[in-house]
Amino acid sequence: MLEIITPSVSFFVLLSIFFIGAISSLIYQKNDSIANFLSSFFSIIGSLCGLFFSVSMIIYGKNLSFIINYPYSSFFKISFHIDLLSAFFIFIISLISLFCSIYGVGYLKHFYKKYSIGVFGFFYNLLIGSLLLVVTASNGIFFLIAWEIMSISSYFLVVYDRYDTDNIKAGFLYLIMTYVGTVFIILSFLFIYKYIGSFEFIDIKSGISLIPLSIKNNIFIFTIIGFGTKAGIIPFHIWLPAAHPAAPSHVSALMSGVMIKTGVYMMIRLFVDILQPIPVWWGILILIIGSISSLLGVLYALTEHDIKRLLAFHSIENIGIILLGLGSALIFYSLNMPELALLGLMASLFHTLNHAIFKSLLFLSAGSVINEMHTRNIEEYGGIIKYMPQTAMFFLIGSMAISALPPFNGFFSEWLTYQALFQGVAQLNLSFQGIFIIAASSLAFTGGLALTCFVKAFGIIFLARPRSTKVSSIKESPLSMRIGMGFLALMSILFGLFSGYTSRLLEKIGKDLSIFKDTNYFTSASFYQGIDIKNSFASVSAPIIFVVLIIIIFAVIFIFTFVINKNQKIKIENTWGCGLNLNKRAEITATGFARSIILVFKGILKPSIQNEVEYHDADSRYLPKSRVITIHVKNIYNYYFYQPLRNIINIISLKTKNIQSGNINAYISYIFISLIIALLSVL
Amino acid sequence: MELLFIIASFIGTALIIILIKNRLVIELLSIGASFVAFISSVFIALKVSVFGIYTPLVFLSVDSLGSIIMLIIGLICLATTIYSVEYLRQETSKNIIGFTRVKQYFILLNLFLMSMFLAASANNPIFAWIFIEATTLSTAFLISFYNKPSSLEAAWKYLIINSIGLLLGFLGTLLYFTTTTNLGGNDFVSWQFLQDNAHNFDPMVAKIAFIFVLIGYGTKVGLVPMHTWKPDAYSKAPAPIGALLSGALLPVAFAVILKLKVITDIAVGPLFSHNLLIFFGVLSIAVAALIMFNAKNYKRLLAYSSIENAGVMAFGFGLGGLGVFAATLHMIYHSFVKVVLFLSSGNLLLRYNSDKIKNVKGALSVVPVTSVLFISGFLIVTGTPPFGIFLTKMQILSVGINTHPVASIIALFFMAIVFIGFFKHVTSMFFEEKQVDIEISDKHIWLIIPPLIFLVLVFGLSFYIPPFLYTLISDVAVKY
Amino acid sequence: MTILIWIIQLFFVPVISPLIIGVIKKIKAKFQNRQGSSIFQFYKDLWKLMYKDEVVSKDASWIFLYAPFIIFTVTIAVGASIPLFASFLNGPTSDLLVIVYIMAISTFFLSLAGMDTGSAFGGFGSSREMTISALAEGGLIFSLLTVALVSSSTNVFIISGINILNHSQHLLSIMLAFIGFFIILLAETTRFPFDNPSTHLELTMIHEAMILEYSGKRLALMEWASANKLIIFIALGSNLFFPLGIAQNISWLALVIGIIVFLLKILFFSTIIAILESSVAKFRFFRLPDLLITSFILNVIAIVLIN
């Protein structure tokens, strides 16, 4: 059965499902529930077909490419080329959009009377459709069209809740940054077109030798800026913590789980596949960007009190980890060690998949908490585990996966990235070894800090006593939202358990790329599904770890509850508060928790701590009524780079505005002067 | 023969309206006239796509570029007349203007459309100059329609600057006649005649002539150093007139420059005119982008966007070859999108009766359909991909990167600033919470249908170009 | 025969760890020239706690209830997969990173349990614990990495199998790595310069603060788990950096020698810790990161010096 659905017609059926969904939900926008039903029905069906299509593509390992030429312009052809790499990304897109759409059915109910659901459905399906187009397009212009449709539709989803002004600001910042990124991408395609004369990826790949090295470096810089802005690497990340929280939760899950991966996809497609004979310093730069983004991403996440901003910063950190894998792959390939390059690429692809899964799980569970609490500030949460036990469980699984704790999928992709970096440290000479050591240390510190951040997040949100009265009135999220999250948690465990099998598939995907045609495997499968690095440097097996932990836990629980002191009485009392009855002021707050880490890293973060004290009566300063301490970390990128840039453009524009001085004599003198200058210059 | 229909219908309606008192008859007559004009321009376009040239009379001939422009004018005149009927009814209901003003409006409108059609189809350069001068005269009073000091100031500046520009253009066109005088006969001198014996044109005189023409008709088109009248005129004129000025008048003026450019290219070689056009094009994109960054009035914003697009067209035509094809396509898309933008800004003005950007808040909930029109118009005009203008801009840039890399990079950079500036104003106008006192109403059908038709038209044209139009455009690409 | 060795390996750590705590307390008492409790006192305390009733706070959730079991299991699992006296019990869970990240699970649940009861001490204890463990993880991975690079495999058993001569070429880097590892050992098991295990002073306690709310069986498990953790780190410290005396093949003689040598190593390590605890004062909290960063730098230098 799988055989018949791989031809190109099935891809068009897949695309058409989404576009039908978009149009139909627009038509029925008058009645909210029908529009909601239609849009999520089509997106679910569409993502299911996407799953079948990509799985069959990967298993049968076939490439698909077909071209529809557009009659009116010579260089723009609607051409698709789906190799295993794009099939893998189609798999990620459809997996996450499937569960987000299921989640969305329940989540959209609270938008019913406020905004039109039909418009939401339209842009939501358009976004998923354009995501599929982005990862399969193989003509520069067609890719740019899909890329911009994706940005525009995600913009309209970010500003969907438009009565809140900072959503608008966030959306504005988002579209401006993506647009500037697209301008850089257009620039690089123009340079390529200048030397190769065509926008087709296949022609570019074959004619790559025509481009001189200096131009190739420019193209590299432009593409890094362009796709880096979309992927959210450090200097260009300022839109990500603003835009993702503004969007409805299942859209921000889709955006941070999948959309920023399109930037990574294009980096892989360009650097690994198309512009291939590349100099070494490209890989080194990506490695450095990866380590900076991962380290700073997690540090900024620690200072955050808004749950969705915290998760958005973690997306930046995980993109950094993916880039570590990619950077090491590029370095290895330019030092002609193809097996290690394949290992690095496998690590980054595996982490892309894992990050998509656990990040969207985290966003969805955070979304259902916000949906109940109507505020994103975690200082007002607390004790939610008693009211929303299943959401708490999903958030726990998500945070354990993201901080790479073993039984879950996060650990195994980070393990692979570690192996790639260790091979770098072991086999390369001194100068490269230094860079790999920096990368490995940043990965190690990021792991530790991510653990701290998610202890803070989970502890402050779900554990201990409620910090605001709203908590007592909330109830568990509706069924469809829990199903969405449940499946994602299951996926996170499954991909952890079968990490051996998935790394085999990833290796097959990697070998499909032209540069890895003849490289032999560096990792091999052992009979119990583990991943073994060559000459037994290292090996890990997920099922064994899982089985060992489960057996010992049940043994310990059995022994210590039923064998020793079976009839032990447990009394429920207040927490020991040295005689005071503990209210919410005694609990630790998010600021308190992160204060020590922030002060340790105060060189990088430059925090500013203000404390306001309110006294009972003004003159006697001895009886403070309340004391509020706020730690604020300055956004240095905004302060030192983006704000001055905006001011310069503003000043120049104010200067040019007084061309329009209102005085007619001045206007006529402009014409006269330009006439004289033109005449004198020409004659 | 259809051309005569057009002219006759416009002159007829203009004269009859003077005599009639009943308002409904006036409106029906003008709509009828513009409908006749539209139908006959379509016929002319079909004829030209078949025969290549259409000359009903000795001094009226329409080539491919002329027919495209007549098609544009025909479409836009129909839409604007229908729109202005409803627009003026709204204005009279808010008793801003009386009946005499309405009558005066329709007379001048018909004269303006007639002179534009004649200018597009004139066979002799001086003949074309006379009718472009006639368009300036007929629109002078249309701009000062609201009889407020500010609209009077705008009209005065429009009149003075345009007359100076056209006089310089007049001198320039006359200099082209040095090739013909030594032949003695001062019989009727057509474009083709000038083009045939352009080879014995003294190159230095040709250069001076082209500069005079570019500066002269450049004021009419609105390239940068000569653009100063445009923001004032477009912001003070009623919305349909603004649409006509930027949608229809701009291509007409551009056509004259292009026809004269062909003659200079034969005499002096293409490089001279290309460099000038590219210089003025990039300059217009740059200055328009920078001024647009903090405009305060959304109609002036549209004016600067027309200047920027005029710059893009000049840049396209300056590149030659594939660039000309893209620039003509860009001209068509831009004219139609500008109509959508101006007419929806007219609706905004009717609802908010202030054209300051800061007074318009939360328009998406107040006038939902108009805001959707305006936002999609904005997305089209700034060249976001799925629509046609992105393709034409990319084509111009990709042709430009080969021959003039620095200029195209500067152009791309400023196009980004245009998007950012325009987008900043659109978000501040459309997305916030609406003011309390404005009630939601978008029920005047006739205010919505014309811009909607044009939006659908642009959307359709981005994907499918009818064959006859395609032949016309490729013929233009060959000749110019 | 191997099953017997597996059983010994599994039960060795939990059985021996209370003894070590007793020994350390005895040596510290000797330094403060007082008699001190017998070295088996800790066994009795555990037995006593096992049979006492328990008080659980009403704010606590299931995490507070099940955390002790998870933490204890982690120490058992890690105890079973590291080389104690034999280096041929190679299992898939004995990869260097797996061990480090499984230990991270125990820190994760320990600090969550600390925060769960909603008392100020628990919250601050977890915050300090997480700060230290975040900074210590870098040093831990890199110190074990040096040894792994020397023996070109990250499997802990293979590292302990390498004979001592091979180390002699990289003596300097092994020594630096060991010093770094020893600092990390003190940090992870919250021994002296980082945290005073015997105090309940809320300004300084880290580990004690998190298990403040526990009582009865769960408190016993927590104490026992921290003792196991000490043994695990000592085992890693001794067998990876000085792999002499470990049984290479399954013969009774080698095994007995292995166990004896391992016990001597443990004794030696606990005397060092006890001497350290009674001679050095506890560092101020914000000087600890500098200590951890120095350990990290030492490990990096060690790696660079390898080749």
Add this chain to the structure above:
Amino acid sequence: MNILFLKFLFGVMFLTLVFLHLTKKNFLATVAYSIQSLVITIVLFNSFLETNNFYLLLVVFLSLVIKVIIAPIFFTNLIKKHALAFSVSTYFSTPLILIIISILTFIAYSDKFLPLTSIIPNNQALLSIALSVIFMSLFLIINRKGALSQIIGILSLENSILAFIIFAGLEQSPGLQIGVIFNMFIWIIIASVFISMIYKHFGTLNVTSMKNLKD
């Protein structure tokens, strides 16, 4: 008519323009303009004599009627109606104006514009005078702040272009010339209507009062 007399006529035209730059009174400006258009009609008459094509006579008559008679009448009753005796001041002081005028004439006479002025070699002197008059009238519009003097500046620009064209041998067929003159006639009517409207709204003809259309 011989070349000497034509040179005299162009000299008169040059002087009228210089006078326009310096005059303070609107009435004198209109008089200067009517003299100028008289010169142009004479020149047209001279070209009629050479080609004795009767339509040209019609053109001469039309330009005489419109430019010499009707336009000044319009302007004079405008001046009377609104009592605008004094034309508003200029941007530059009078010595500076003279310097700029001389620079412009120098540019017109320089060899840069030789190809332009030697379209017909023997009229070379006349054409360079005409070119300098074109530049001066452009400068007049820029320099003057009064609306009326700006209009007179534009009309004198038109006259100077006509003069240049006639002597560059680019004279058009009479039909087109009638069209151009008819165009000019409508332009004069509209301009005068605008002047009265400006006076009604702004109370003064000073153009600098119209500068609130900045943004």
